[in-house]
Amino acid sequence: MAVVLAGHQYGKAENRVVRFQRDTPRHEIVDLNVTSTLRGDFADAYLTGDQSKVLPTDSQKNTMYSYAKEKGVSSVEGYALDLARHFVDDVDPVHGARIDVDSYAWTRVVVDGHDHDHTWTRSGSEVRTAAVTVAGEGEAQQTHVVAGLKDFTVLKSTGSEFKDFLTDAYTTLEPTEDRVMATSLVAQWRYDATCLADGFDFDAAYDAVKRAFLTQFATLHSFALQQTLWHMGKAAIEEVPGVVEVRLAAPNKHHFLYDLARFDVPNAGEVFHADDRPYGLIQAVVARDDVPAAPLAWER
Numbered sequence: 001m002a003v004v005l006a007g008h009q010y011g012k013a014e015n016r017v018v019r020f021q022r023d024t025p026r027h028e029i030v031d032l033n034v035t036s037t038l039r040g041d042f043a044d045a046y047l048t049g050d051q052s053k054v055l056p057t058d059s060q061k062n063t064m065y066s067y068a069k070e071k072g073v074s075s076v077e078g079y080a081l082d083l084a085r086h087f088v089d090d091v092d093p094v095h096g097a098r099i100d101v102d103s104y105a106w107t108r109v110v111v112d113g114h115d116h117d118h119t120w121t122r123s124g125s126e127v128r129t130a131a132v133t134v135a136g137e138g139e140a141q142q143t144h145v146v147a148g149l150k151d152f153t154v155l156k157s158t159g160s161e162f163k164d165f166l167t168d169a170y171t172t173l174e175p176t177e178d179r180v181m182a183t184s185l186v187a188q189w190r191y192d193a194t195c196l197a198d199g200f201d202f203d204a205a206y207d208a209v210k211r212a213f214l215t216q217f218a219t220l221h222s223f224a225l226q227q228t229l230w231h232m233g234k235a236a237i238e239e240v241p242g243v244v245e246v247r248l249a250a251p252n253k254h255h256f257l258y259d260l261a262r263f264d265v266p267n268a269g270e271v272f273h274a275d276d277r278p279y280g281l282i283q284a285v286v287a288r289d290d291v292p293a294a295p296l297a298w299e300r
């Protein structure tokens with residue numbers, strides 16, 4: 001028996017990069033949390049302590065901040081592509097890089113009916129995410145772009161039922177034809193190679209996917225969160241060019257009708273207890289069947 005180093009990767013996690021554009025009196029803000037993960041020829045650092053091939057995580061951090069100025073942040077995906085390509089193409093021992101970006105939205109403060117030029121409030125609706133993976137050199141280089149969102153809380157007060165489910169000796173859940181459906185969605189979607197062409201508009205694609213999700217969530221009369229997720233994923237792929245695979249995870253944020261009958265008070269679906277745990281966790285992967293799987297795009 002021998003003990004081997006069976007895997008390794010390293011990087012700088014959660015760099016809070018805030019970039020302003022101040023060329024005109026109306027400033028712009030981009031607020032990011034960036035993580036690098038480098039893969040390659042680093043076994044000696046672990047096995048013998050030889051750091052000669054290790055680009056310090058501190059240098060990776062500095063590159064993230066400098067690129068925010070040197071290259072700018074045209075989109076979160078574009079910024080992540082610039083960084084991932086740099087580490088793979090310019091740093092010899094690096095054979096693969098993954099850049100994860102969370103992007104926090106800010107909304108301009110309104111003063112006297114006008115958007116303010118340089119004051120914002122953090123908007124709470126969702127965190128936008130991007131994960132870019134570059135692997136290999138030259139012709140054989142693979143590039144994957146996965147966009148996404150998380151903490152996207154949505155709720156509908158009707159148009160959702162859950163009934164006719166399998167029962168066993170432990171089933172106590174009452175079937176319902178009218179319930180609250182709510183979730184804090186985590187979604188990621190993979191683009192095909194068309195997104196690597198110059199001029200691909202990642203921001204427009206992001207908005208279109210989000211719109212497809214919301215339209216399905218709102219308009220589908222849902223028999224289960226499972227069915228809603230399937231329709232959300234399918235709509236994103238059908239409606240947004242370049243999207244080939246969607247991964248969804250939805251905690252079922254249960255709302256239980258509060259028992260007011262004990263006080264002789266009627267409650268026709270009006271007062272609920274919002275429970276935070278435990279929660280059902282419903283997940284789905286929806287993909288085009290004519291596009292090859294890309295496991296590397298999802299490897300953390």
Ligand SMILES: O=c1[nH]c(=O)c2[nH]c(=O)[nH]c2[nH]1
Nearest residue numbers: 162173223224225226252280
């Ligand atoms: O949409 C739902 N899916 C389930 O699988 C499930 N299970 C449960 O108890 N409630 C629900 N709701």
